[in-house]
């Protein structure tokens with residue numbers, strides 16, 4: 001059988017590595033092909049640290065070639081253009097076509113700008129390695145320009161960063177930037193007293209998936225780091241270096257970061273697959289795309305039912321990874337002609353950092369804050385790295 005996996009992110013790489021291992025140990029010779037537009041696997045969940053020089057750039061990506069050296073997975077570096085279920089092919093941006101017997105879609109998500117005019121054009125996203133490098137270089141340039149100007153108004157704008165969205169990306173980036181600002185001012189000569197960081201959230205909660213306790217804690221910690229948090233604040237339009245906020249207010253900022261949400265890749269809808277309101281492909285309890293016997297999906301691009309909660313499974317790296325592992329078993333069952341097992345989301349809790357020295361989370365549902373939470377978050381990251389680097393990863 002030809003099994004094609006689209007996307008070498010958390011879900012895709014896990015599915016590919018585990019399936020390769022399972023097929024070999026079961027003496028099967030089915031072909032696994034992994035497709036990604038990049039020659040590397042990105043650790044998206046550390047990109048806020050790449051964007052603020054908190055880690056070396058190479059620490060947020062893994063070149064795929066060495067990871068695949070001792071595996072039978074065939075890698076194709078190309079952008080995916082469309083999926084054609086009727087012909088069982090995937091078309092690539094380079095004009096190539098890939099035929100499949102079973103397909104896994106693990107293409108992650110795109111930044112969602114809602115219908116906010118100017119948001120796409122005049123803000124910076126933080127969802128890929130390239131975004132992170134661009135944002136880091138932009139901030140260095142803004143701070144350097146601020147050090148050179150003698151106009152106090154211009155200096156203040158250059159040193160103001162507005163972050164739209166108080167979820168994982170926005171909160172983690174705000175905390176890291178607050179810490180980096182000290183070094184950045186020292187390196188560039190920009191005045192630290194003029195640095196402003198505004199975190200703008202249109203709902204009444206930061207990190208809403210954790211509940212109210214986490215909002216209060218995140219607000220307290222970010223405030224202590226000099227981040228101004230604005231809740232219940234709608235951004236209505238974005239212009240160059242300017243945010244229009246509800247109530248006819250404006251905020252001038254030399255850097256506007258858009259962390260306002262994610263949506264499924266447009267190509268899923270354009271390929272005629274069933275998608276939800278956020279553009280994520282709808283799957284059943286087996287992670288099989290609705291009405292498509294041969295196509296599965298996992299990770300941020302999939303709307304996966306959480307039957308016990310009556311919702312969909314959250315879009316996080318840890319769920320994506322476990323869904324990839326689950327799909328490897330499902331695909332082995334498929335090639336061996338056995339019935340697959342339904343996917344049950346394992347709720348181990350989530351962790352989020354607020355700067356280099358603080359984290360909070362709910363491991364196994366228990367609220368945890370401060371240094372113990374930070375240690376746990378770092379431990380989870382190290383564990384993930386080990387599973388990627390390891391021989392049977």
Ligand SMILES: Cc1cc2nc3c(=O)[nH]c(=O)nc-3n(C[C@H](O)[C@H](O)[C@H](O)COP(=O)(O)OP(=O)(O)OC[C@H]3O[C@@H](n4cnc5c(N)ncnc54)[C@H](O)[C@@H]3O)c2cc1C
Nearest residue numbers: 007009010011037044045079080108299300315316317320
């Ligand atoms: C700044 C930030 C911090 C985060 N922090 C955390 C955290 O602390 N904990 C946590 O659990 N989650 C966190 N998340 C969320 C987490 O990163 C995502 O849930 C996770 O990356 C989803 O994994 P995935 O496999 O679905 O997609 P991804 O990891 O995004 O992988 C998708 C892959 O598909 C490829 N691709 C996409 N489109 C195409 C195309 N058309 N053609 C070819 N290839 C394509 C991409 O290059 C990528 O390799 C964070 C996200 C961000 C942005």
